[in-house]
Amino acid sequence: MKVIRPGHRYELEGFESNLANQQIQFIEKVPTTEGDQLVTRYDGTTNEEVLKMLINRMNYLQGKFPCRENAIVITKLQEGLMWLEKRTEDREKRNVEGKQLA
Template sequence: MRSITDHIVNPVNDQLKIEVIDEPGSGGANHLYEVTGYCGQSGHEGVLIEFQNGPINEAGINGLTQEVLLAIVADRLRCFQAGPFACKANACALTKIEEAQHWLQQRTLERMRRGVEGTHTV
């Protein structure tokens, strides 16, 4: 297991622990992360985040994508910007997340044009 600490900046994030649970896959990325250190309003303690493992055409849909998590974070920031917590920092963060979404979509479109989306082909 490997710990991630990039999020630690305030007393809330100091208490949240992120662990990488699995070994990197063939593409070099990990697929299973666990966040602990809290008990949510639902009563659940922590969360497992499981990413897609393998190309969809070969492995089927078996996890989340970066795009899904970015869409959730973008939605939250848009809501903050529409409410009493609007600020320049949120606007800048939202812009960068939208930029990341754009580049991931461009990567997918390029792979689709080449006919390799959903496969291990580079």
């Protein structure tokens, strides 16, 4: 893995070929010049979407090559997703989602 823009853009190595590198871009928001609102500088994916993708992949692999370790990984990925979704829900309830507060 190569960090291109910390926290936002990464280059992932191909497993069998360095020519198969892929970039992943996370959404990047910046504060507006007025107030505490955030606006999108670069569109991209979210942590939640990446976790959903990994959960789907691990479930697929568990169907082909079931093992205890895969089951544990799936559970932990689901737990991570649950906490991220809870964080968003809590921020929405407090009306601070999409805002940068000091």
